[in-house]
Amino acid sequence: MPAAVRGGSRAKARPSPKTAPKAARQAPAARRAPVTEHRGLSPRLALTGAVAVLALALGVTLATGHRGQRLASAIGSGVDGRFGAAGFRLKTIEVQGASPMATADIVRAAGVYKNQPLLGLNLTTLRKNVEQVGWVKEARVVRLLPDTLVISVAEHRQLAVWQHDGRQFVIDDHGQVIKEADPARFARLPLVVGEGAASHAPEILPVIAQRPRLIGQMDALVRVDDRRWDIRMKDGSLIQLPADGVDGALMQLERLDQRSRILELGFDRIDLRNPDVVSVRPRAVQALQSQTLAAPAGARL
Incomplete structure (x- = not known):
């Protein structure tokens, strides 16, 4: 089993203001600059x-x-x-719908600069460049004369942190890597581990999220042979899920927990891979053998 290590809004990026007409200083287009008087x-x-x-x-x-x-x-x-x-030069960039972490990457991808002729910008090319940013799902770019460029984006929703081959990545709700995102800043996201975990995480995480008691004690979801999942709990215990019928297996676990409060008492392993038999291995030192709870097919535990 691989080891696991844990690592929207409206934002404005504007050029820096000019201090005085006689000593104009260049600044990035991401900061506001006042409109100065033109003598042309x-x-x-x-x-x-x-x-x-x-x-x-x-x-x-x-x-x-x-x-x-x-x-x-x-x-x-x-x-x-x-x-x-006549004054139609870029002074201000407004980035709408992006989180603070994404705004700098969006402005950088736009590739515009202060005092660039505003009417000379190719908005289609600019939009495509912005949509290459991993945070961005889609973008819209508008000129506001005389001196403002508005970039409105819809962000991908961050779903989980994916650990694979000793590296960690933030993935979105389609299992795609957000390459600009720093996993260390997303410690609250669920951790999924192993080959195939990123692409299959959007399928299982919504199912797990419906069970607050379980997800509250979950440390990581580990993909096994790119076929099924193991749930590793914060106390080191393991819940083995089947390749198919995950929702039904978790319903069995819920019924077992309601009856014996197994998630609170602790265990070494719960095997849910067989829909007819739930095997529980207690953590107590004196329990040397697994306890097996058997039920006919379709019976309620």
């Missing part, structure tokens, strides 16, 4: 000029064929610059 073109003049440039680009593209693609790209950069001069 007014937004109205910039917009009018940009429309004129776009019309010219379209005409040149139609007249020059493929050469116009390169020219249009260069003109597009000029349009971004005009809008940037």
